[in-house]
Amino acid sequence: MSVRLPSPDDIYDAGARIAPHAVLTPVLRHASLDAMVGAQLHFKCENLQRGGAFKFRGACNAVWSLSDEEVKGGVVTHSSGNHGNALAMAAATRGITAHVIVPEGAVRAKVEAIEQAGATLHRCAPSIAAREAKAAEIQQATGAVMVHPYADTRVMAGQGTLVLELLRQTEGLDAIITPIGGGGLQAGCAIAAHSISPTIAMYGAEPSGASDAAQSLARGARIEHFTPDTICDGLRALIGEPNLQALHEHRVDIITVSDEETIAAMKLLWQTLKLVVEVSSATVFAAVLKQRERFAGHRVGLVLTGGNVDIDALPW
Amino acid sequence: MSVRLPSPDDIYDAGARIAPHAVLTPVLRHASLDAMVGAQLHFKCENLQRGGAFKFRGACNAVWSLSDEEVKGGVVTHSSGNHGNALAMAAATRGITAHVIVPEGAVRAKVEAIEQAGATLHRCAPSIAAREAKAAEIQQATGAVMVHPYADTRVMAGQGTLVLELLRQTEGLDAIITPIGGGGLQAGCAIAAHSISPTIAMYGAEPSGASDAAQSLARGARIEHFTPDTICDGLRALIGEPNLQALHEHRVDIITVSDEETIAAMKLLWQTLKLVVEVSSATVFAAVLKQRERFAGHRVGLVLTGGNVDIDALPW
Known part of the structure; x- marks a missing residue:
């Protein structure tokens, strides 16, 4: 990357x-x-x-940096919780879809917050490889833009x-x-x-x-x-x-x-x-x-x- | 009163x-x-x-309202916790003694805080009559000024x-x-x-x-x-x-x-x-x-x- x-x-x-x-x-x-x-x-x-x-800052900047054309398919990320929640909230401020991949075993309170923020949840195994595979799959299927939790x-x-x-x-x-x-x-x-x-x-x-x-x-x-x-x-x-x-x-x-x-x-x-x-x-x-x-x-x-x-x- | x-x-x-x-x-x-x-x-x-x-506000105002003559014997109060702690801290800002009467059964965290703030603790039974009797006793013995938690x-x-x-x-x-x-x-x-x-x-x-x-x-x-x-x-x-x-x-x-x-x-x-x-x-x-x-x-x-x-x- x-x-x-x-x-x-x-x-x-x-x-x-x-x-x-x-x-x-x-x-x-x-x-x-x-x-x-x-x-x-x-x-x-x-x-x-x-x-x-703090994750809302990065997610919000990413969502509002994209062109109208780029955001049509929404955004996607994999996250143990806070970044996923932040991206869901940031997407809501722009009226677009957020796909959030949550590994099994994530903190319950965080996963609930992501759902409440209106994201589409996708579960995966708790490994980095599984997260990245799932993200690639969603990008291909929906055209969503990847917003990585930190390498972005x-x-x-x-x-x-x-x-x-x-x-x-x-x-x-x-x-x-x-x-x-x-x-x-x-x-x-x-x-x-x-x-x-x-x-x-x-x-x-x-x-x-x-x-x-x-x-x-x-x-x-x-x-x-x-x-x-x-x-x-x-x-x-x-x-x-x-x-x-x-x-x-x-x-x-x-x-x-x-x-x-x-x-x-x-x-x-x-x-x-x-x-x-x-x-x-x-x-x-x-x-x-x-x-x-x-x-x-x-x-x-x-x-x-x-x-x-x-x-x-x-x-x- | x-x-x-x-x-x-x-x-x-x-x-x-x-x-x-x-x-x-x-x-x-x-x-x-x-x-x-x-x-x-x-x-x-x-x-x-x-x-x-918030209790620090009232206690602090009371302690700094007193004349140098009045504060010689310190201050005294009975309190389920927060006012006692506040008076202890306020007394410390003026370098005087705070006598705090704590009823049995008070919240442990609050009693510990009062001790840490440097007050002299006095225990009593958890009734209003017992608190007031103890306060009167201390006032007589030390000349401390009563600072009531709310009727002051x-x-x-x-x-x-x-x-x-x-x-x-x-x-x-x-x-x-x-x-x-x-x-x-x-x-x-x-x-x-x-x-x-x-x-x-x-x-x-x-x-x-x-x-x-x-x-x-x-x-x-x-x-x-x-x-x-x-x-x-x-x-x-x-x-x-x-x-x-x-x-x-x-x-x-x-x-x-x-x-x-x-x-x-x-x-x-x-x-x-x-x-x-x-x-x-x-x-x-x-x-x-x-x-x-x-x-x-x-x-x-x-x-x-x-x-x-x-x-x-x-x-x-």
């Missing part, structure tokens, strides 16, 4: 394109969490984004818009941390951040059971075969090729965290920040808790990516 | 007094909740206030400041809903709202198992003996005397909701708004869900009073 990284202009254009549809999410602070870690924490609340996750220039550009907001909402950030799954979020964010403030340190938080990005960066080449084993259902995707290149170019440092550390961080965010965040989102706070000395005294932006949780099945 | 209601000026003064210490809490909206009820809902997020509840002019004035913010953060509200416990919050809010916009309709949401305010308003006199039976631990207090008078003068309409309705509303807020709110807070949303026709097409401010929940013991 050959996909171009977005330019800063792509991200600025995306910001204008999605503004009528997306929520300008708040940045929250909390005195006792700051005191706990000895840093100034600025939480960018994408759990309060439309559909409950328009999607990465859309995700990057959250950093444009974050930098307007805060002053003098020293660092920004995002979770790392497929890497589209981090790629978009790093490009956006460094186009405005080249000295901001970019960090990725990755589950130790899905640390293909950390390992790929360490050996200088993308790991292509890896079976993720983590509770973070949003972070099981393998890092995309251009995304890995973006991580390298923007000197993104990966901090790996165990599922236990992430669950403890998630619980603390619920109890203290009073936000419903999903487990994948909590990796960023787990990373700060784990490496306090690295962030001590710094102004740190933490991207809370989503809040789509099955609240009848909490992990603690 | 003879307590004067706050004047609008008391509330404006309180706003200036607490500004250096309190959080200007955000007002959140949600497109799908608006669509669900057919109204424009503006959620004032006091769960994001310091200490996780300074506390009511502090609570009213949230409406000053809400009216600056929104435009053209038709109605505001708060939960009703002791009535200090509603009294402060009604006085503040009508000093700025006399036509705003004020509503109180009260658990049907603690509907002493609704019954007192209906019969025109305060019910003095009533045993509350509701899961809403923050709303079990009897309505105060001047508070009842304020409800009458400001034509506050009470909507009673069952615990089942409140729990369903709470779950919906967690799932959709992505906020951790405590069960007492959810009464306001339960009231809108129950009487949709009353609010249809209106701009409604809902005060989400707190987020101090034992997340290991959720009510669903």
Whole structure:
């Protein structure tokens, strides 16, 4: 898959394109969490984004980037949940069909949300090969345009818009941390951040059971075969090729965290920040808790990516 | 107990007094909740206030209203949790002692928070008489100033400041809903709202198992003996005397909701708004869900009073 990284202009254009549809999410602070870690924490609340996750930004940018001719057959994607939901909602804003391929075993709350958003659901086996085969089949049958969850220039550009907001909402950030799954979020964010403030340190938080990005960066080449084993259902995707290149170019440092550390961080965010965040989102706070000395005294932006949780099945 | 209601000026003064210490809490909206009820809902997020509840406003105003001479012996209160925590935090901002009387059976998470905030805890039996006897004993022994959770002019004035913010953060509200416990919050809010916009309709949401305010308003006199039976631990207090008078003068309409309705509303807020709110807070949303026709097409401010929940013991 050959996909171009977005330019800063792509991200600025995306910001204008999605503004009528997306929520300008708040940045929250909390005195006792700051005191706990000895840093100034600025939480960018994408759990309060439309559909409950940052994914709406990329999906919305993709849907509105297409020509009237291109969107006639609708759009299609495979997704463990949040991107599928986001594409369904974005398609609805343009009145087109969204085909969403959902692997067996996906989080129930997420699948329900996709159905409610009006998408046409297609089930497949929980393997990357099965997802991609099903997507190709639907594209052929319907003419739908593929909108990949992270290996897509328009999607990465859309995700990057959250950093444009974050930098307007805060002053003098020293660092920004995002979770790392497929890497589209981090790629978009790093490009956006460094186009405005080249000295901001970019960090990725990755589950130790899905640390293909950390390992790929360490050996200088993308790991292509890896079976993720983590509770973070949003972070099981393998890092995309251009995304890995973006991580390298923007000197993104990966901090790996165990599922236990992430669950403890998630619980603390619920109890203290009073936000419903999903487990994948909590990796960023787990990373700060784990490496306090690295962030001590710094102004740190933490991207809370989503809040789509099955609240009848909490992990603690 | 003879307590004067706050004047609008008391509330404006309180706003200036607490500004250096309190959080200007955000007002959140949600497109799908608006669509669900057919109204424009503006959620004032006091769960994001310091200490996780609006109570910090009143406690902070009370603590900073006292003279240096008056605060020498510290402050004392009896509280099922949030006010005690708030007073402990407020006392810490002035470097004085807070004595907090906690009835047996109070929510564990709230008692832990009070201890962490540095208060001196005193246990008593879970009756109003036992709380008041213990408070009198501590006042005599230490010279501490009583700061009552709701029958206190300074506390009511502090609570009213949230409406000053809400009216600056929104435009053209038709109605505001708060939960009703002791009535200090509603009294402060009604006085503040009508000093700025006399036509705003004020509503109180009260658990049907603690509907002493609704019954007192209906019969025109305060019910003095009533045993509350509701899961809403923050709303079990009897309505105060001047508070009842304020409800009458400001034509506050009470909507009673069952615990089942409140729990369903709470779950919906967690799932959709992505906020951790405590069960007492959810009464306001339960009231809108129950009487949709009353609010249809209106701009409604809902005060989400707190987020101090034992997340290991959720009510669903």
